[in-house]
Amino acid sequence: MAVIRDVMPAFELLQPNSIAEAQNLLQQNGSDAWVLAGGLDSFDWLKDRIKRPKTVIDLSGVEELRGIRTTSDGIEIGAMTTLTEVAQDPTIRGKYSVLAEAAELVASPQIRNQGTIGGNVSQDTRCWYYRAGWPCYRAGGNICYADTPDGRNREHAILNAERCVAVNPSDTAPALIALDSKFVISTSKGQRVVDAEDYFVGPDIDITRLHILQPGDLLTAIRIPTTWANQQFYFEKVRDRNVWDFPLLNVASAMTLSGARIQQIRIAVNAAAARPLRLKNVERAVRGMPPNAATGEMAGKLAVEGAVPLQFNAYKIPLMRNLVKRAIGGVEQAA
């Protein structure tokens, strides 16, 4: 099905210079428009000729969308800021290191130089049946090829699957959820700010998207409040090839301690479902407990409750259990 031709189908390329101009173009073109950020997801689709937008709106010329700014309540990262810039920014490295760590583990240096944080959280799933252009649920069809008795589903979902079992591949998403970030969306009705975890949707809500952006919407920035600055963070990503790969699973947590006990915690995993999952039941359960191996053990078991493995991804259940355990108790204690 997917034949890489390396020559993209013809489209009209529009290159706005401001958010207002971009927003205007998005509204004019509606669902015919394709938003191009770093291009790392987009060019696959376009070169494979699976997606054939009439119009591509290239955001690379919108300076307002770039850069990391300090605000009265934390920082604001422009959606077009590259992952390298995020990973190397001194403020992020100093105060929100979980995000720097997550960004640094995305793919390869070349990809991080080109890829943007907005693109990383808004990228499409990597399910190869879907990416190959097969008419699955996510592509508007009526079947999930991965969730069949013979489907190759080693990388697919163990939680919250609803017809489609594809997963969200973002590494920065769980870190941003752990930091209680807010996503700033420019829409035809004005600006909308949503919690990071609410930016993502599962197939139960919308089977054709991984996020809430509708045609005409534009993610402009991500705001990270100071609430979790300089707290105790944990990020771990497990992938097949450590030099360059999408996550099989990743976990991010932010924790505040009161003495030797967990006072507050936010923890999220990704690549376990079609949306990054904030583990609220784990957060509630470990509050007030010491961040040790026993607590981690309990948290790990709690995290995978309700998990339903497919034919080839049962390994994700102990993997997730152990990642959550390590995020709570630390690597040494969990080992």
Added chain:
Amino acid sequence: MSFLQWAINPWGLRVPIHIAWFLIWVAVIAGVGFFIVHATYVRYFAKPRQFAPDTPPIVPSEIPARVPRHSQVARAFHWVMAASMLTLLCTAFLPKVGVQFNWVTYHWIAGTVLTISILFHIFHASFWLDFWSIWPDRIDMTDAYYRVLRFIGRPAPAPRKFAKYPLENKLYHGAIIVAGLCAIATGVVMMFRVHTIFFPRNPYLFGDMTWGTIYVLHGLAGVGLIALVMVHIYFGIRPEKRPITKSMIYGWMSREFYLEEHDPTRWVVSPSDAAPGSSDRSARTE
């Protein structure tokens, strides 16, 4: 413009995957168009209805003041079916027009309720009700012919009054049977594609072409039901039909409405059939 959405399956075959979703709007517009045309016709152009005189003449006092029309069980079925049908339509089509929520679970649960209630209805109507009363008979067809002739200004005898159900009711019931059973039959099979409590998921039950056809039939039945349900609700709230709607709530219609619309020889009601509340003297002696 295609009425179906097609796709190329992994084996290179062109298969239908579902109806084109603009058909939702076609059904809605058809329903609204019907309201406008019908309401305009009734308001400005329709002549007063004329029925042939009753033979033999009716003695009103032999008819109870409250004529029982729908048993409690039949009414319960109707409202359960109505609730499940509305739930099915909302859960099926609202996500297609942009209202996003977790619809699949609600959809198959409502579908299960509808299926059980329809099975019950078939059983109940076959053994406890007058099964043939809802099917058009020869008199209905003859009277329909007379009504058409009179509508176009040709001479024809006045049609007789209706049996328990007017022909329009019977035809509507027939249309609902076709659309409803098509939606149910395909819907039950489609439950093999999702996780339910009833049977193990088996997407390989049929080939892609068969599955596609099932999805298309389900979609066509669904959009058909949108228009049918709209028309049903429209008639349910029309002033001249309200006695019928009320009978679906309270179980009875008034003697006056019965005598005005129905032929007591085709729908026989005896005093012993009186609905509760029929025994007031004034009603009896009217």
